[in-house]
Amino acid sequence: MLVVAGAALLSAALLFWAVGDLTFAGLFLAGLVGVGGILLLLRRPAPIHALAPPAEGAFDAALLRAVLDGAGPTSALALTDPAGDLVSANSAWGRWFGAGVGPLAADADPATLTSLAEAGRIARRDGAAAIGPAMLAGRPAEGEVVAVAGDRLLWRFRRGDGPDLGAEAARLVAGEAGRRIGDAGLMLALVDPSGDIRAANSAFAQRTAADDGEGAEGTQLVDHLVADDNGQFHLAAEGKASPPLRIIQIPSADRPDALSFFLLMDDIASVRLSEDESLHIHALLDSLPLGLALADSDGRFTFLNQAFRKAAGLNHTERPAWPGDLVVDEDKAAVSDAVRRFGRGRALSGDLAVRMKTNPEEPVAMTVAGARGLGSAAVLISLKDNSEEARLKREVAQATKMQAVGQLAGGVAHDFNNILTALIGTCDLMLMRHQPGDSDYDDIQQIRSNANRAANLTRQLLAFSRQQTLRPQVLQLPDVVAEVSHLLNRLLDERVKLVVKHGRGLGPVRADPGQLEQVIVNLAVNARDAILAKDPEGGGTLTLTTLAVSAEEVRRMGTDVLPVADYTALKITDTGTGIPPHIIGKIFEPFFTTKEVGKGTGLGLSTVYGIVKQSGGFIFADSQVRRGTTFTIYLPVHRAQPGEAPARARAKDKAGETWGSGTILVVEDETMVRAVAERALARNGYTVLSAENGEAALELLASTPRIDLMISDVVMPTMDGPTTVRAARRTHPDLPILFMSGYAEEQLRKSIDIPNVSFLAKPFSVQQLAEAVREVLRPGNGANGAGEGPK
Known part of the structure; x- marks a missing residue:
């Protein structure tokens, strides 16, 4: 290049000497330089390993970095000296391994670093060496090392920026994809070349008695298998009596060190029953009173006994193909999924509440269980005929509801009877002051008639609630x-x-x-x-x-x-x-x-x-x-008790004989009822004292020289009627008692348990009250005038 440059300058000088024009000579020199530069760029560069050994210190760091960066972002390149120290590296190397970090100082385990050092020695001897898959800086990488410029080494690594394929495969096996494979009855495990399980789906974990998919990681696949005398494999957790397994290995790559997927499934087809054995099993199931059916691993019926047909509402000619054909459309998916899951998984069972097409109003209990050792049958389905149970539940619910409604009706009738007692009694008192033909007489009679109709309704309510007075x-x-x-x-x-x-x-x-x-x-x-x-x-x-x-x-x-x-x-x-x-x-x-x-x-x-x-x-x-x-x-049917006397009708006084004498204490918390009773008895010749509660009645009883009769309501606040009567009988043991109540006399006698008392049912008229008082005070009626009352 120096010779060419010198020749170009000499040519330009000679041209200037001959022509004498400096501008022309300069243009000529510029043209030569441009042509030479173009020829230099078009010249093919020599390979890195073919470079002539430069002199010591002749490397230009910037120029070498630019050359290494020309390899692109998908390859990491680094040049090291004889001692293994980094001389230069491209940008990809710095991103992957860190700036200034040589290959022998990368983040890797000792075995990997040892293999890299061995590859460097081989490259110095043979000129190049391949680097197999290795974990560098936490990620897999592979590449080669080449000897260049004498004893220097050029390292090249390739790896993708995507996720770790092994980790991604483990995530898929243990995740949703593995669960869906398990629902189809397949066990799936990801195994490394040494036989260790990297991941497993939930079906594998359940069948091998692991708590979850992670519980199987790190164990040897062979530890979960056991072989029988025929060379067939079984799950060790289920023993050799369980169905044999079909095992399929699927390598994830063609390399011998690649991970493998193992699919395990029950080889039910290998368990064959003879025709006689199948007939015996079917005859046994048909004789049982339980509704039982068998289905294969695909969920198709293979047998239905008579009890199952009856519970499903089938006749002798109907031949359903699938369990889902028996239920309503809303339950088809749940039944089909359960049959498929238990037919291809572990021998477990589960219950479903389904509605049959023949009777969609009444849910029935269906039990699905995995069946083993029954030939082609993989699922046992039980259907319970709970029509009798459902009928009994309805009757119990009806009885409970009727009891609750009866209690409510009785309470309403009792409170309403107090109102009707005051209303009827007031009408009776008003009629005593009017004669037929008066302007108000008919209106009062109409009010009294409607009150009696209302009283009849309350008696019906009390009859329904079983709280009316009976004379059996x-x-x-x-x-x-x-x-x-x-x-x-x-x-x-x-x-x-x-x-x-x-x-x-x-x-x-x-x-x-x-x-x-x-x-x-x-x-x-x-x-x-x-x-x-x-x-x-x-x-x-x-x-x-x-x-x-x-x-x-x-x-x-x-x-x-x-x-x-x-x-x-x-x-x-x-x-x-x-x-x-x-x-x-x-x-x-x-x-x-x-x-x-x-x-x-x-x-x-x-x-x-x-x-x-x-x-x-x-x-x-x-x-x-x-x-x-x-x-x-x-x-x-009534069985007579020893000494039981036939029932007799109670003798009554003639109508109108209601006059009497004596002092009567009326205890009633309802003001209107108390006022009506007081006025009615006073009109019939009695001296009447009244009290609004039990405490006031006891005070009057203690301060009054003589009281011939106590009339008391049963239900009162603070101190009820029975409590008041018991306290009064301590000081007046022969005091006659007449209870007023809207509840049944028979029920009150059982709950009160007080001797020598009489009852008057509400609502009552003035005439009925006077007759009841005269009956209790009639001479000879009970001890000292205390009547026992109606039985």
Whole structure:
């Protein structure tokens, strides 16, 4: 290059000497320089290893750095001296390994650094050496080293900027992808060349008894396998009795040191049962009372026993292919997923609540379990026929609801009775001051009539809640039916035919005959309306049947509601419209009616229910739409106790004999009721003292020389009636007591347990109050005038 430059300058000087023009000579020199520069750029550079050895210190650091950077950003290049120290490196090397860090000082384990030093020695001897995959600075890299410029070495490494393939594969195996593979019944493990598990999916972890996918990491794959005598592998956690495994190895690369994916699945097809063995298993399953079915690993039915068909609502000719065909569309996916999961996974089980197509209203319990050792069957499906259980649950729920509603109805009726007592008593007092024909007489009578109607409604509520006062007697049910038949002939339409049938061997029952008559009348009137609603022209038939039901017959019924005992039953059957299934569970609820507004209160059947239950009996309704309804009442047969006397009617005074004398203490927290009682008794000749609570009553009792009778409400604040009476009996043991209450007398007697007391049910009229007081104070009625009251 110096010779060419000297020749160019000499040529320019000679041209200037010959021509004498400095500008022309300068242009000539510039042209030569430009042509020479172009030729220099077009000349092909020599390879790095072909460079002539420069003199010591002849390297230009900037020029060498520029040459190394020309290799591009995907290769890291570095030049080292004979001692292995870094002479120069490109920008990629600095980013990957750090500025000023040589290859032998990179972040790597000692074995890797040793292999790099060995590669350098080989390159000095042979001119070049390859560097296999190694972890440098925490990332995999590979490349080569070349001897250049004498004893210097040029290092070249290549690696991508993407994630670690091994770590990414482990993340996929242990993550969502591995879980989905496990749901398909496949166990998946990522294994390194030494046999250690790098990652495993949840299916592998469950089958090998590991807690989770990470619990299998670091263990040897072979430790989870065991071989039998036939050379087939099984899971060590399940033993050699488990199905053999199919194992598939998938290398992640062609290198011998690459990671491998291992797929493990049950080789169910290798377990074959003979035809006789299959028939024996099917015969055994068919004889069991449990609904059982078998399905293969794909979820297809292979066998269904008779109990399963019955529970699923199938007949003998139906052949469903898949378990999902039995359920409603909303449950198909859950059933199919469970069958596939348990059929290809570990022998586990799980329960599902599904709705069958044949009865979508009632959920049933389906159990799915993995089956092993049954040939092609991989899943055992159990279906429980819980129709009887569902019926029992409905009956218990209905009884609980009726009890809760009854308590509410009883409380409302009791409070309402206080209001009606004051209203009826006030009307009675006003009527005493008016004569028929007065302008206000008819209005007062109308008010009293409506109050009595309201009192009848409260009595029905108390009957439903089993809190009304009953007068039970030992009687024969046919006698009650015969007595009420005359009334029914007048109540029923001429288009309705009444048929009465009596069975033989009927036992006596203990009930209130008047209340039983009300039960029959209410049911008969409802039956008449149903018959005429179905066929207004032709009418229909109402049948009353009495029959004996033995304990053995009750036992054969298999019902958990009706206790096993002897009963006398009454069936009331009509040929009317029937009751729809979605309504029949509500018919005994108070105020529930299907009749038009103004044609029914909805208390008829609730009253029937309460009277029957309070009498110790049971009532059931069975109906078919457009075919009729049957109400069956079961009353327990009464067994007479030793010394029991027949019931007698209580003798009453003639109407109008209500006058008397004596001092009466009235204890009532309701002001209006207390005022009515005080005025009514005063008009009948009694001296009346009143107290608003128990404490005030005891004070009056202590300060008054003589009190002939105490009339007390039962439910009062602070101190109730029974507590007040017990305190009064300590100082006045012979004091007659008359309790007023809106609750049932029988129930109060059981809860109060105070001897020689009488009861007066609310609401009562002035006449009824005066008669009850005269009855208690009548000479000879109980000890010292204290009547025992009605039984």
